[in-house]
Amino acid sequence: MTAVDLGMPMTRVPIYTQPRERFVFLYPTTACSLRCKTCYVGNTRLNAANTMTVERAVEIMDYFKITGGHDKLYLLGGEPTMHPHLPEIVREARDRGYQVTISSNGDFDDHVFDRIGPDVLSSFNFSLESADPAIHRRIRRNPHNFAQVTDRIAEARNRGYQVRVMCTVSTTNAASALDLIPFLAELGAHTLSFHNLGKTGNGARFLQPLSPAAWMDFCAALEAYPPAPRLAVYYPPTFVPAGDQQRWADRGYPGCPARTLDRPHVYPDGTVYACPVFMDGARHYARFADDRLILNASPDNELNAYMTADSVCTGCPNTGTCGGGCPAYAQLPAYAEEGFYACDRQITPLCILWTVSAWGARPADSLHALR
Incomplete structure (x- = not known):
């Protein structure tokens, strides 16, 4: 992979003392009008x-506002x-100081x-799989959604929302x-x-993620x-x-945010x-009930996965900059069998959810904060 210019280096801060981003991913309903092949739910x-x-x-x-200081809310x-x-x-979220x-x-x-006007909503985040309607439809399995979602993107931009x-x-x-990139620039999207793709939910059944080498090539091309x-x-x-x-x-890069419980995902069943x-399984770390979290008593809960150190990490000189890679995917058979997320100290798997801006570091603006 060709090295890319990532901009001027920032002040070095060790993993797990980097600034933390505290998101709550709240699923107010699991009802949906589509059955997309990418859906991790x-x-x-x-x-x-x-x-x-x-x-x-x-x-x-x-x-989560009280116990973790969370201040960003994704509604999914x-x-x-x-x-x-x-x-x-x-409105209740905004009254509590959340960016929504x-x-x-x-x-x-x-x-x-x-x-729900742009005065109370921080941004709309739309899913679009391609600028090619045929490819989008193949993934979404709906003949009308491409026109619908692109119309919504344009309308949201015209009404003054931040459009992601x-x-x-x-x-x-x-x-x-x-x-x-040029397609959405023309539509007026902001980000x-x-x-x-992760091998969770429908993604594990219908589609194939890029291999580590192919993903690095994709990032270089971007x-x-x-x-x-x-x-x-x-x-x-x-x-x-x-x-x-x-x-x-x-x-x-902050290391695995699951290890610090910074990004809880909460479903309607608690x-x-x-x-x-x-x-995909019953490895949730807790259930929300009676205004508190009740920890999952099963020894197979996900916290035990995050708090497990891979033996390849012991004595590795790079743990200060990778934070132990991704502790979750390494334990899933679907990935282990294909060698995904296996660290050989040459290629390190980082958190699949942590994103950076292309073409160099961006200023800490509102677009960056809600990425």
């Missing part, structure tokens, strides 16, 4: 269509706009914009994924985030792509040659995951 949860009350959502927001699903009281949840993002497939009408777009990259759309004015683009490095680790530490990697 999976069809079982989508078909159950569980929904939490506004009161329960408020309890969860209060709990399913499709969160299908929750009948989503505007109330957004709605992550949507774009399959909704103008009444959502009418009921996410693309999940797999072998199905990787070859044309970078075409989204585009690429993510490498960095070499002509920047688009006024469009911030993000991606997760995920696989890093040992000699490049310090560059990402200088850019603020299950709480530290990371979406283990969502």
Whole structure:
């Protein structure tokens, strides 16, 4: 992979003392109008269509605000706009000091914009898999969604929202994924985030992620792509040659955020995951009930995975800049069998969710804070 210019190095801060980003990923409903092949939540949860009350959502927001100092809220699903009281949840979150993002497939009408204005919502985050309608439809399995979501992106921009777009990259759309950069710049989106497909939920059943070598090539191609004015683009490095680790530490890589419980994912049934990697099973670390977290008593809960040190890390000179890699994927058979996320001290797996801005470090603005 060709080395890329990552901008001037920042003041070096050791892993786990980097500034922490405290997000709450709240799933007010798992109901959804689509059954996308990329969905890490999976069809079982989508078909159950569980929904939490506004009161329960408020309890969860209060709990993590008090105990963890969380200040950013992602509302996901399913499709969160299908929750009948989503505007109330957004207002309650803003009253508590949260910056709020709605992550949507774009399959909704103008009444959502009418009921939740840009004065209370920090950003809309739309999912779009390609600038090619045929590729997007192949992944979304819906003939109408491409036109719907691109219309919603344009309408949200016209109404004054901060507009974010996410693309999940797999072998199905990787070859044309970078075409989204000029396409979304023309639509007026503010940010585009690429993510490498994870083998969780529907993604494990229907699509294939890029190999470590292919993902590094994709990242290099992205960095070499002509920047688009006024469009911030993000991606997760995920696989890093040992000699490049310090560059990402200088850019603020915080190690595994699940180990510090910075990004809880909370479902309507109360299950709480530290990371979406283990969502296919019952390895959640806790359940939210009676205004508190009740820890999962099973020895197979995900915390035991995060607190396990891989033997290859012992004595490694690079742990100060990689933070032990990704402790979750290394324990999943679907990845272990194919050699994904296995560290050989030459290529290190970083957190699959941690993203950086393409074309050099961005200033700490609102676009960067909610990436």
